[in-house]
Amino acid sequence: MKRQWFALALLGLIAAPSWAASNCSTTVEANDAMQFNTQSIEVPKTCKQFTVTLKHTGKLPKAAMGHNWVLSSAADEAGVLADGGTAGLDSNYVKPNDSRVIAHTTVIGGGESAATTFKVATLKAGQPYTFFCSFPGHAALMKGTLSVK
Numbered sequence: 001m002k003r004q005w006f007a008l009a010l011l012g013l014i015a016a017p018s019w020a021a022s023n024c025s026t027t028v029e030a031n032d033a034m035q036f037n038t039q040s041i042e043v044p045k046t047c048k049q050f051t052v053t054l055k056h057t058g059k060l061p062k063a064a065m066g067h068n069w070v071l072s073s074a075a076d077e078a079g080v081l082a083d084g085g086t087a088g089l090d091s092n093y094v095k096p097n098d099s100r101v102i103a104h105t106t107v108i109g110g111g112e113s114a115a116t117t118f119k120v121a122t123l124k125a126g127q128p129y130t131f132f133c134s135f136p137g138h139a140a141l142m143k144g145t146l147s148v149k
């Protein structure tokens with residue numbers, strides 16, 4: 001009985017780091033109907049880095065139904081979108097070196113995927129962050145909140 005408990009405890013110790021690591025990333029799906037499959041992402045504050053993989057499950061090319069995943073503070077969203085629209089598809093609809101953008105993927109078309117990784121320490125717990133697609137017009141539907149917990 002005692003030995004069994006010890007074995008279980010040991011298993012728990014070994015399993016803990018891999019559980020933590022798998023928790024420091026997430027996959028967001030985007031489709032041809034201009035939708036993300038999630039409206040909220042929680043980042044554990046124990047993560048050093050967090051990776052978001054965007055997967056376009058649709059079929060349309062990026063010029064017609066391209067999507068990206070952009071992260072900024074809620075207050076900066078409108079400005080990031082306005083300047084991203086001007087920057088155009090060649091710049092992934094993100095103004096180059098925009099300091100308001102915390103992280104962003106490239107714009108992808110149907111069947112493609114792209115990932116971005118950011119340092120969790122750059123985010124403040126309890127502050128509202130917004131993620132959205134900056135392809136012109138998409139953020140009306142394609143947006144959500146990200147928070148550090």
Ligand SMILES: [Cu+2]
Pocket residue numbers: 034065066067068133134135138142
């Ligand atoms: Cu989009």
